[in-house]
Amino acid sequence: MDKGFSPGGQFVEHAEVHIGETRLLIGDCRKLLPLLPSESVQCCITSPPYWGLRDYEHPEQLGSEPSPAEYVAHLVAIFREVRRILRPEGTLWLNIGDGYARNGGTGRHGPNARVGNTRKLIQKRNCRVPACWGLKDRDLLGLPWRVAFALQEDGWILRSHIVWIKKTPMPESVRNRPSRATEDIFLFAQQPGYFYDHQAVREPSGANLKNYWLLGSEPNSSDHPAAFPKDLARRCILLATRPGETVLDPFAGSGTTALAAQELGRRCILIELNPAYAQAAARRLQARPQRELWLSLGNVL
Ligand SMILES: C[S@@+](CC[C@H](N)C(=O)[O-])C[C@H]1O[C@@H](n2cnc3c(N)ncnc32)[C@H](O)[C@@H]1O
Known part of the structure; x- marks a missing residue:
């Protein structure tokens, strides 16, 4: 793909855009993270694609690996690079979802059908259970904890497991298990003395923040x-x-x-693979008219 911006003003890969205090890099984070300087960032907050769930419509996308073991290995390598970029007292906050090993059929939508506003990669794979970890048909993968343990083994200190309880979870029409309404967030540090401002967020009673967070979905213009x-x-x-x-x-x-960083007076570096999502993020972030944004485009990497 061409570097830079298309004549039509569409975002393309390998470009960089500045919006206020945010730097938005467009491309594969495996190629872009190595370009960021060591010990330059205080914290990383992220939610990678969940394995086998959605199709983000790009050949380099994470989450489309043939097996969840390969997915875990990719995440370990990515977060090793993040560790280099973090300051020694910095932290990683990782939101990650689970999934099921499935056998048989492609569902009533057919392979890779459009379901709602996304495609379901899992439907491509429903014809075999991934050959790893002794998985059987319908096994819960336990992926968040497998990733957490792999990161721990790679040198991270696992400091907290936070359960995000969804006020408005996606409905699931299952009849053989409770429907899912939570996701996991892990807090990792690289050394025992890391920065954590325990006064910054408290329970409404004034007590120390607990490790379950009840959060609703919010309107999102993208x-x-x-x-x-x-x-x-x-x-x-x-x-x-x-x-x-x-x-x-x-x-x-x-x-x-x-968006949250901007509102709280923090700087931010974003990396997004799909130029269409990057463009939507830029639109969401910009307080200024689109024309001014184009005039403030940064360097091409
Ligand atoms: C779960 S979504 C993140 C959503 C985000 N937290 C938000 O609130 O909008 C994961 C994103 O990672 C992107 N992605 C997938 N593979 C990537 C890669 N190799 N490098 C950078 N971004 C990637 C996808 O296009 C997708 O937009």
Whole structure:
């Protein structure tokens, strides 16, 4: 693909856009993270694609690996690079979802059908259970914890497991198990003495913040299929950074992390693979008219 911006003004890969205190890099985070300087970022808040769930319509997308074991290996390598970029007292906040091993059929929508506003990769794969971890048909993968343990083994200190309880979960028409209404958020540090401002977010009673967060979905002007609530990013930013510090999100999607960072007076670096999502994130972030945004385009990498 060409570098830079198309004559039609569409975002393309390998470009960089500045919107206020946010730097938006467009491309594969595996190629772009190595370009960021060491120890330059205070915290990373991110939600990678979940394995086998959605199609983000790009050949380099994470989450489309043939097996969940390969997915875990990719995440470990990506977050090793994030560790280099974080300051020694910095932290990683990782939101990650689970899935099921499935056998048989492609569902009534057919292979890779459009379901709602997304495509379901899992339907492509329903004809075999992935050959790893002794998985059987209908097994819950346990992916968030498998990723957490793999990161722990790779040197991260796992400091907290937070359960995000969804006020308005996606309905599931299952009849053989309770429907899912939670997701996991892990807090990782690289050394025992890391920055955490325990006064920044408290329970309404004034008590110490608990490790279950009840958060609702929020209106999001982009049509990204998997945005997390701005309140989730807000909490992490307040707990993990001081004003003026930099937050990183290598799987930026609709730019929710930067939106929260901007509102809290923090700088932000976003990386997003799909130029269409990057463009939607930029639109969401810009306080200024589109024309001024185009005039302020940064360097091409
Ligand atoms: C779960 S979504 C993130 C949503 C985001 N937290 C928000 O609130 O909008 C994951 C994003 O990662 C992007 N992505 C997938 N593979 C990537 C890669 N290799 N490098 C950078 N971004 C990638 C996808 O296009 C998708 O937008």
